Amino acid sequence: MRQSNLLLTTLREVPSEAETISHQLLLRAGYIRQLAAGVYTYLPLGRRVLRKIETIVREEMDHSGTQEILMPSMQPAELWKESERYDVYGKELMTFKDRHEREFILGPTHEEVVTSLVRNEISSYRKLPVTVYQIQTKFRDERRPRSGLLRGREFLMKDAYSFDISLEGLDKSYLQMFDAYHQIFKRCGLNFRAVQADSGAIGGEGGSHEFMALADIGEDTIAVCSSCDYAANLEQAEAIQPIKKELNLELPVLEKFHTPNLRTINQLEQELEIQPEQIMKTLIYEGSGQFFAVVVRGDHEVNEIKVSKYIGAAEIGLADYDAVKSLTGVESGFVGPVGLQITVLVDAAVAEMIQGTTGAGEKDYHYRNVVPGRDFELEHVGDFRNVAEGEGCPHCEDGILHFEQGIEVGHVFKLGTKYSEKLEASFLDRSGKSQPMIMGCYGIGISRLLSAIVEQNHDDQGIMWPVALAPYQVHILMMSVKDSGQLAVAEELYNQLTKLGIETLLDDRDERAGVKFKDSSLIGIPVTLVVGKEAAQGRVEYLERTSAGKETLEIFEAVSHIQEFFSQLN
């Protein structure tokens, strides 16, 4: 491709709306343009990278025996009512009515459509298992679209769905997809981790893993073991269950004391000179129409996912000021578990405390010498908190957990029969008995991957594409298009490389050398050949985007040098 013909405009200024590096660079280097909040056009360079990702995904999907289909974006709302997700998704669903006033949903995901498809196509165990996938545009009305392609409202996904006759079958389908995902992300040159995850609003029971691209700006925190290969989303990471202690009845009795205006753990810590781990923090939640308290240590955070699962609520939230006041008689800073008339969930780390300090349920007062099990009931004890950095690994003896930030680029779920039961996708088993199909679903954020890769592969000059995803492999910079010698050399190299199937971009613009170098670094093609003054002496300069050095090559050896570079990578 000749750059003079390419629809490509680079920007010198950092666009003000772009906060993350990948968003800035993809805009500046002319890969994407915003049309509306969270809605992007892919310019030629961006489209090329997307297609490379699509090709890798297709190859690995096909290799795993998964069959490509294409389902519509327009989904009848009735299907979402059948699955009972219509209300769960709420405002994130983009919906519209057709000219006959029939309501449609712009698919954010396709469980309903694929389940209704397969229930009509397959009725016997003999046609199972089957796994299908599609690469397709999805829609989700994010409240706050941000970071460019990382959280958009219209985005490209690969979604796959497996249908099995048994849980063992699902395990196998899941593992096949899990392996394919490893392969895909590896081929994309991504630094990633597969972590245990919560299956969220989409999921049924059974397992779930997220594939996380490690990046400082990632919205997700991952707890990773320093010793074994345990890694889990913070939402999901298990806290070590402490050894159950004996109740010591000889401890000092409960003592109420005056703590004017000491409402936060911080204030208590500073004024009373006690450690946060000696404090019991009591929070009032609401979920599934009931109120309940959760008690965690002062240095711990409540994990709302774990709590909702225990309570059996789809969603929970902190109770508001009025509710707290009317339930406990006091504002939240002075609430404590002693004497509370609602269900109290006690985190295991609190249950194991000998004694501690809590709110007294009275303005400006706390209790000290509060003994769990003596001063309040230990009826609901469990893992209700986030793990903390430095804690022991729940899966091995030696490991210590540390945190990393990740961008979710893939997700595999064991759905079980959640959708097949609601949408009645069943099959006749060997004995002629009707059974619900056992499903899995598997997603990859194709467009998001593009941003994740840039987050991991850049320097202060611009993008540094992994070879497999680069829009072009080689960038030829002609220093002066008015120099007929340079022109001849550049054209010759361009033709030779192109003939060999090496995707080459030729900067044939009438621009200053500085502009060409700047643009080239910004765009981030792996190999650059500079055709400048030395071309007259039969020499060109060879640069690799990921290393600082440069080499001077004889023109006749340039092509073979490049071939060698790429062949070493395979």
Place this chain on the structure above:
Amino acid sequence: MRQSNLLLTTLREVPSEAETISHQLLLRAGYIRQLAAGVYTYLPLGRRVLRKIETIVREEMDHSGTQEILMPSMQPAELWKESERYDVYGKELMTFKDRHEREFILGPTHEEVVTSLVRNEISSYRKLPVTVYQIQTKFRDERRPRSGLLRGREFLMKDAYSFDISLEGLDKSYLQMFDAYHQIFKRCGLNFRAVQADSGAIGGEGGSHEFMALADIGEDTIAVCSSCDYAANLEQAEAIQPIKKELNLELPVLEKFHTPNLRTINQLEQELEIQPEQIMKTLIYEGSGQFFAVVVRGDHEVNEIKVSKYIGAAEIGLADYDAVKSLTGVESGFVGPVGLQITVLVDAAVAEMIQGTTGAGEKDYHYRNVVPGRDFELEHVGDFRNVAEGEGCPHCEDGILHFEQGIEVGHVFKLGTKYSEKLEASFLDRSGKSQPMIMGCYGIGISRLLSAIVEQNHDDQGIMWPVALAPYQVHILMMSVKDSGQLAVAEELYNQLTKLGIETLLDDRDERAGVKFKDSSLIGIPVTLVVGKEAAQGRVEYLERTSAGKETLEIFEAVSHIQEFFSQLN
């Protein structure tokens, strides 16, 4: 691919909702499934054919120097108001509001988006010309979706847009695309014609061609010359302009006569024993807020496109009963041009009549001996009718026009500055003067093509895919999966063919031979190998889908025989 694993269910019954052959066959052979009216899922076989079409389109687009991009489906409604198409499209636009009550359109086409993109990217003549394309899902809320993929509400399109600095540049870009389209449809194995067309609601001025797949069920009528290569959409086909006659003033005078209840041409023809070509038919139209009359010969049809262009109205329609009555004093069956107080458009074929019969503007009366130019004005004479079969060709001396039916599969338009002016996409020319970019737009109905191909390639047993689009090249039918000899031969052939890169479907299902043959004919893969009883004697049967005969081959020569068949086609 092993058929036992493939998500494929064939249907014996013709689905009641499917009227056209392609719709029936694509459903019966398991290529597509309907999700809602005009909204389809592509099953694995259908997706494979779509991808083959996509690949051919991409190769030819890339080859023509067109750059691939990807624009969003979500388009801000403001853009459509800027271009003034928001109201023109009316109910065919699918629109929705996001959570912030901002209105979006699900793109049926992308002129607005691409023009606003390019106006931001390009400001100088030095970066032009440029042509971009995308392959993308489009949405159009058809009032009556029908014929499966032929008229859907969600469909796959290739759309391209060119931007030039001059009309000569546009001509070149247009021609490049025109040639690429020829190449694409040829490679798809389509029987098609490029015809002159009207540019309709989308277009600006300048030329336009439609690429028509010839098929009896086509919704469009094409006038084709028997001698030269003239072909035009009926909307557009020019009638030969008759030689201007001299006005003969010695003709008999106008005579009113009683014609009780003779309102139609048919009734006049039968009761008065005159030929339709001796009658002048007068119709009252409304357009751009004015009423006017159009007079054509009794055997001709008014061409509303030609009339609207003459009048300069976006749309015209027949005036209603009340309007006709109040303008002419009589109901429409007795309206005539004599004495009419509104503008009268006279078709050239009427203007050349010596004399004829018309309504008299009075109930139950007609005039005979009506002489154009004597009895009514010939101020507005022109080509206001459809051509008729058997007429002479407007472009050569010898040819006669005949009609064919076509399915529009591609369309190329010269848009000119319609969008660039409204959306202010301008560039600085060599002299530093700001000029609107000159645009073209070019579409291919990718999913519709799939149906058009099936309309042209089937017999009463099923589909007969052209090799380039077939989902698989070879279909191996194993007659008995319980016969270990057959199994071994079939597997060996399957492995050999697959290794050679020949896409092969192996029917390894435990089904009767009759079922396998029926399914195979329905699915329509070009070559079938039957592994049956003779496998024990080292022989298989070879069939081509498009010919009735079959050959018995030695197993060892089967693969080379197949290779030869495919190599002959290239």
